[in-house]
Amino acid sequence: MKPRTPIAPFALLIFFSSSITYCFAGNVTYDSRSLIINGRRELIISAAIHYPRSVPGMWPGLVQQAKEGGVNTIESYVFWNGHELSPGKYYFGGRFNLVKFIKIIQQARMYMILRIGPFVAAEYNYGGIPVWLHYIPGTVFRNDTEPFKYHMQKFMTLIVDMMKREKLFASQGGPIILAQVENEYGYYESFYGEGGKRYALWAAKMAVAQNIGVPWIMCQQFDTPDPVINTCNSFYCDQFTPHSPSMPKIWTENWPGWFKTFGGRDPHRPSEDIAFSVARFFQKGGSVHNYYMYHGGTNFGRTAGGPFITTSYDYEAPIDEYGLPRNPKWGHLKELHGAIKLCEHALLNGERSNLSLGSSQEADVYADSSGACAAFLANMDDKNDKTVVFRNVSYHLPAWSVSILPDCKKVVFNTANVRAQSSTVEMVPENLQPSEASPDNGSKGLKWQVFKEIAGIWGEADFVKSGFVDHINTTKDTTDYLWYTTSIIVNENEEFLKNGSRPVLLIESKGHALHAFANQELQGSASGNGTHPPFKYKNPISLKAGKNEIALLSMTVGLQNAGPFYEWVGAGITSVKITGFNSGTLDLSTYSWTYKIGLQGEHLGIYNPGYRNNINWVSTMEPPKNQPLTWYKAVVKQPPGDEPIGLDMLKMGKGLAWLNGEEIGRYWPRKSRKSSPHDECVQECDYRGKFNPDKCITGCGEPSQRWYHIPRSWFKPSENILVIFEEKGGDPTKITFSIRKISGFPK
Structure with missing residues (x-):
């Protein structure tokens, strides 16, 4: 008999047209099959959308897009370092308005999984834990140390009390049906020994004592004490078994793609494979499934971790960084969700x-x-x-x-x-146009204002020390930048001055990147990569007879975000030598070094539209090109239309960008490169077989990130101030906006 596969292609359309309404209940419990909400077992299909990785103006559209995709729940971490800026100083505005975000979910009649943590990992700077906490004596992150436990419990209690006050837990009629304490601790617990075990047990008991009326989960923790539910994070969790037979099978992170790093390739996960993993999970008795990420979003400002995580956190998610559906992935998963929901009664109640x-x-x-x-x-x-x-x-x-x-x-x-x-996505270039409100509007082109930083010490030195200091311990992540400056005397009898050769500057650094200057001139740059930040710099250096100033600009590119004792990982220069002198190698490592934290422009806040400091901006129609340490400012029009906007930085070097004082983030159109001899790009990805982040990579030899998302809500109708800080040199006249257009799929 000829094989036949009966297909019901319109069943899902009927299901979604009739469709999904969710009533918020006063009771959330569970059994071995599923969560029980208001006395009824329910399948949970959840979408991770991180509120700080988008803006409030995008939140309703993202939530609605997820709901239309067949999702009934939104999940997010709570980002401690975005909320507690210093001990006891809290911020819940703008992108960090957590209550507003959850109420938008509630208004959409959807559930919420709140992963309070407060450690998040998430490729987020310092794993979401405030940097200041590391410098409180006696603190070891995620361990049985009193300072860490005190501040963690204080913050968790603050969040729980806030949710209770706003009546956002399901036990109060709100949307939050699950809360998470800690995150992926089981991966690292063995490194922390008995102190780690005591901490994990303490964290679980502390959470349960909060009495929120909904279940607690602890992600990837293999020995979670009852009644906290352990969950799975992986590409495949179909064979996962909860630590207790009375608990449901929960998948907190199914990765539909992967994150990108500056200098790394573009990883992809095919729609067929992510659908296969989801179907297998429900086939094997799973009942709570969360996509990490469903919308990845943007690491605005300096929030990316890593190091070397890109500003884009697109994650090849079903909704792209700009808030548009990624098809066919979004549509394919929508059909999958409909099919699974048609099975809900049998899955949760049948044998x-x-x-x-x-x-x-x-x-x-x-x-x-x-x-x-x-x-x-x-x-x-x-x-x-x-x-x-x-x-x-x-x-x-x-x-x-x-x-x-x-x-x-x-x-x-x-x-x-x-x-x-x-669907096909295009980034359509739109040249920067002078604002109509600009006094230069009558000119033929865009007028720039330019300010050049001094290479080395500006103003008063912060301190002088023999040898090198750790970069992170010095800046405490208040800036990416730290200047190391010293001077040497070159005898006029040095052979290299006579024969035209040049000595060679040798630098070793723990990371993450640096620019080397001699007598205010850039000599070269170097950096680590996404896996191994330590690196060596080797370049000729131009020296003259007499006194020479050596200025090294050390840079961080996002702090570590995970791993055992990750907060103790340092950065910065560890050795400086110059070869080629008549007497041999000159070792500067023990010299007296003068230090300056940050940039003058940062200190003055010149990226802020309302800054009041006097600064020597130079106005020009032809801004300098390939000039390091340069600030550029222009007053521009908003691009036409309502489509999402990216900033094309292909012809720039490396630096930071702002619009109207809002931090677009780090830019670095660094080209991708191999991390191993077997690391090859593909023309077409075979979805079949176990997936890993290196299986389906593209973009070999291309910039890891060319476009940088600027939310539409950041633009003003007329006057928009674009500020760029360029570290090593680029061509600002080639900067353009790009309008993100989607075709081949109805909006």
Whole structure:
């Protein structure tokens, strides 16, 4: 008999047109099958959307886009370092207005998973923990040390009390159905020894004592004490088992893509594979699933961690960085969610049975006494399609796929059969135009104002010390920049002065990057990479007879965000030598070094539209090109239309950008490079088989990030002040806005 696979292509459309309403309840409990909300078992399909990685003007659209994609829950971390700027000094405005974000979710009639942490990892600077906490004596992060536990509990209690005051827990009629304490601690607990075990137990008990009326979870913790539920983070969690048989199976992080690093390639995860992993999870009894990320967003300002995490945190998520649906992924997952929800009653109330359909093929069937029946037919073979017989009917199963049969008869969805329409995204350039409100509007082009930083010490030195200090311990992350400056005397009899050769400057640094100057002239730059920040610099240096000033600008590019004892990882210069002198190598490492924290422009706040300091800006129609340590400012028009906007920095070097005082973030169109001999880009990705971040990479030899998201809400109708700080030199006349346009899929 010819294989046949009954398909019901319109079932999902009927389901979504009728569709999803959620009532907030006064009671959230659980059993081994699922969460029980208002006395009813429910499947939870959740979407991670981090409120600080977008702006309030985007929140309603992001939440609605997720809901239209078949999601019923929004998940987010709480970002401690964005809220407690110094001990006891709190901020909950702008992008950090947590209550406003949750109330938008509530208004959309959706649930919320609040991962209070307060450690988040998340490729976020310092893992979301405030830098100031590291400098309180006796503190070891995530360990049984009293200062850490005191401040962690204080912040968690603040957040819990805020949620209670606003009646946002489900026990109060709000949307929050789960809360998380700590995050992924099980990965590192063994490194912390007995102190780590005591801390994890303390954190769980402390959370439960908060009495919020909804269950607590602890992500990736293998020995969570009852009643805290442990959860799974991975690319595949179908075989995950909770630590207690009375607890539901929860997947807090299913990664639909991966993050990018400056200098790294562009990783992708195919729609077919992410759908396969989700279907397998529900097939094997999962009931709470969260995409990390569903909308990745943007690491505005200096919030990216890593080091070397890009400003873009797009994550190849179903909703892209700019808030547009990424198709076919968004549409394919929407169909998947509809198919799974059609199975909800049987999945949560039926008895499960497993049938072998072949060597790598199986069926999981859920049926109850009412006659409800749902089946998942899986082909785990990563190379070969198979035809199987289930209940006397033949079904064709593509390799590495799951077919979903909500009535145990008809296939409404197969993970490898992508029917969603693809979309094409373009970044359409829009030249910077002078503002109509600008006094220069009558001129032929854009007028720039330029300010050049001094290479080395500006103003009074912060301190002088023999040898080198740690960069992070010195700046305490108040800036990316730290100047190390010294001077040497070159004898006029040095051979290199006579024969035209040049000595060689040798620098070793713990990271993350540096620019070397001699007598105010840039000699060269160097940096680590996304995996190994330590690096060596080796370049000729131009010296003259007499006194020579050596100025080294050390830079951080986001602080460590995870790992055991990650807060103790340092940065900065560790050795400086110059070879080529008549007497041999000159070691400057023990010299007296003068230090200055940050840039003069930062100190003066010249990126702020309302700054009042006098500064020697130079006005010009032809701004200097390839000039290091230069601030550029222009007053520009808002690009036309209402589509999202990116700033194209392809022709610039490295630095920071602001619009109207808002921090766009770090830019660095650094080209990608191999991290290993086997690290190759692909033309087309094979979705079949276990996924890893290096499986489907593109962008070899291209900038890791060219465009930098500027939210529309940051623009003013007329006068917009764009400020750029360029570290090593670029061409500001080539900076453009780019309008992000999507085609091939209806808005």
